[in-house]
Amino acid sequence: MRNIKECSACQMPVSKNTGNCPHCGQLQGHPSIQRTTVRDYSKICGISGSLLLVIGVFCPVISAPFVGDINMFQYGESDGFAILILALLSVGFILTNETKNLWYSAIGSLIMIAVTFYQFKSKLGPILAAMNTDLAGTPFHGFADGPMQTVTMQWGWGVLIIGCGLILATACYRSKKK
Helix, strand or coil, X not given: CCCEXXXXXXXXEEECCCCECCCCCCECCCHHHHHHHHHHHHHHHHHHHHHHHHHHHCCEEXXXXXXXXXXXXXXXXXXXXXXXXXXXXXXXXXXXXXXHHXXXXXXXXXXXXXXXHHHHHHHHHHHHHHHHHXXXXXXXXXXHHHHHHCCEECCHHHHHHXXXXXXXXXXXXXXXXX
């Protein structure tokens, strides 16, 4: 019975000579290896978030009739480019363990996304209002109203927000560990 101990994760009996718990798979007796694994997962999470930001810049964020899908790189003069730079900075901060700066790049990306979203919404409202007043009472009102109502947001916003969330989670985990 001296060769048996409890697993730190599932509290089931395991041999002191075993590497992993046969019940839950928890690595036994090597806490430094366990911490390194969690730290590696944190880096993977942050780099994945940065990669999602890069991909999200080229994903459709707006769909409009006659124009098609528009992404962040096409929509704003520098919005997409700024998010690309912030994503690359995030990767650099993650690889060099600069947790404090990771907060700045993550929040900067989130602000850029929010500003672009606000600009899109604020430009669309007056266009719809002007169209309704200019075409009111004309037979063409129905023709223009249909396509303008189909201007929609696309799934690229979700990719960008998830990317920012992963980078923020990495910054939060990293700063908590220091």
